[in-house]
Amino acid sequence: MLDRPALLDDAIAAHGGLDRWQQIDRLTLDVEIGGNILALKGCLPRLRRLQVEIDPHHVHAVLTPFPRAGHRGIFDRDRLRIETDDGTPVAARAIVRDASGAVPRRLLWSHLDLLYFLGYALWNYSVTPFVFTWPGFECREGSPWRLGSIWRTLHVRYPPDVPTHCRDQVFYFDERHVLRRLDYTADVFGSFARGAHLCDDTRQFDGILIPTRRVVHPRRRNGQPLVFLRVMEGHVHGVTIA
Helix, strand or coil: CCCCEEEHHHHHCCCCCCHHHCCCCCCEEEEEEHHHHHHHHHHCCCCEEEEEEEECCCCCEEEEEECCCCCCEEEEECCCEEECCCCCCEEEEEECCCCCCCCCCCCCCCCHHHHHHHHHHHHHHHHHCCCHCCCCCCCECCEEEEEEEEEEEEEECCCCCCCCCCEEEEEEEEEEECCEEEEEEECCCCCCCEEEEEEEEEEEEECEEEEEEEEEEECCHHHHHHEEEEEEEEEEEEEECC
16 A cells, blocks of 8 residues: 555554564454344344454454354355355355445345355454555545544545445544544445444453454434444454464
8 A cells, every 4th residue: 555644554553563463363253243233134133152263364254153053154255155063065155246346235134145244344343454554445544533532534445355344434543543433334234324333442462452342323424323223233252363
């Protein structure tokens, strides 16, 4: 990336630094994730307890157990698959995108559709902000957000081949350059799914800073979150770094 914004460098340093990040081969997170918006796709909104293995240098995540005990879901940049714990294939599908990077929307979701959503979301959350140094990302600092304290904003455009909520997103960093919020539209649900995603209880795991509590609220057009409504939430109970 040419002319990387100073805010991005500050954020990377605050979250552990690029040198430390490049030493990591795998992150394993013990998480709970769920939310009411999943019911729109015929999926149970309850919190699911998962072990998620993240590749920090490639688009790849493994969710266990998924969709149920004895099975795991494997999410890659261009392919999804579900297999038993001993490696027996259960289901698989290529990920098809249009020129903008969008995938087809489905009225109701299969296990593979849910795997796509959870896989790209958990992978993205785990590799932010380090992934913004990859080729094809465009970043610029925007206007600060003032609401009690002042948070600096980083506007990020994703390359179309990196699966994520939407191509244009905004990330908010506090005075310590720690991630506190991100704004996006979850395209897999529709243009109505505008989220203000708040990050709290950030902790250090083997030199890397990771939020351990995340709550997504609907976002008004003026940027204000509707804090009395929760559409998704996630909790990180532990992280192992190898």
